[in-house]
Amino acid sequence: MGKVFSHMTMSLDGFVANPDDEVGELFEWYEGGEVTVPNPNETVSFRVDDAGAQALRELTENCGALVAGRRLFDIAHGWGGTHPAGAPVVVVTHRAPEDAATAWPTTTFVDGVAAAVARAREIAGGRDVTIASAAITQQALDLGLVDEVCVSIVPVLFGEGIPYFAALARGHQLLEDPFVIQGRRALHLRYPVRR
Template identity: 40%
Template sequence: MGKIITGATMSLDGYIAGPKESGFDLLFQWYGNGDAEIPSASPDVPPIRVSAASAELIRPEWRDTGALVVGRYLYDMTNAWGGRHPIDVTTVVLTHRRPDDRPEDDENFVFVTEGIEAAVSTARKLAGDKNVVVNGGQMARQALEAGLLDEVGIELVPVVLGGGKTLFGELGVTPVQFEGPTTVVEGTGVTHLRYRVKDGRRDA
């Protein structure tokens, strides 16, 4: 069985987005500052071009991912990535109400309305022996509070945003301890950090 993982690109002061969802251009400069290309399955998202060190870490992580869990906000904000997520796996969308234009689930998107435990459980079935990646923000907060996460990945970039959205939002259970970093990779314009959740996962 694979792991349940969350993570995000983060500023030095701990934000994954600036005030009013600003700062993405600064947070994701490292997506285009290298010579190693990683393809995208989305028709709306171009391939990323990162440093060799970043690519050596990201390529196997993407290959080992079997499904994603995201919230309706991100699904709508990205316009469903043009129909397919860049990582090229099925995306489970946690929502209060499925979109009118998607009456049925398919190999691209599955919609779950019963909560984070049901969303993660659905994603685990889709992923098989591969990992499930839970998007940052509200989805990450809910998964951590429910005891569902195994690992957290941070892509730390040298910028200070001064405010905005954090990885776990207003977390209702604190403190939460982590082990590591288990991995430290120095890319160009980014430091990749991986941590294990200390108390492990409670199965969904």
């Protein structure tokens, strides 16, 4: 059975975007090298260093489904119907877009985090599920649904913005020691969740 990962790129001070939902320098590492990591979305390119390529492959090669929040889905315009991870997307929302079936045929809209992760697991079969949303990650951690917390830390301080982690309803969460990949413009960390 696949694992459930969360992954976000984050500033050193813990933010995944500034207060206006702009990512600023956070995604510079995706263009910081000579290694092209292919993806099915023609509008997105990844030219990273060797370490970044390793980190990306570990997160995407076995990804069978991706879970995102409605806000991120709207900001990314549904990734044009094809997420760069190359997997179907499950969006957590109380209300699907009216044109969901025709405009987003590879996207499933589900009400509730637990239901979304369950549906993503079904879609993924035995492959991994990646949560790519800060708020959804926080809720999934509270529900005990995350196997590994992954973060690519970028050397920038935003000072304020949208945090990857905020107050957890269950209180603090213990993680195991990280797997570490040092890349150019990003430090990639994977923390197994302690059960």
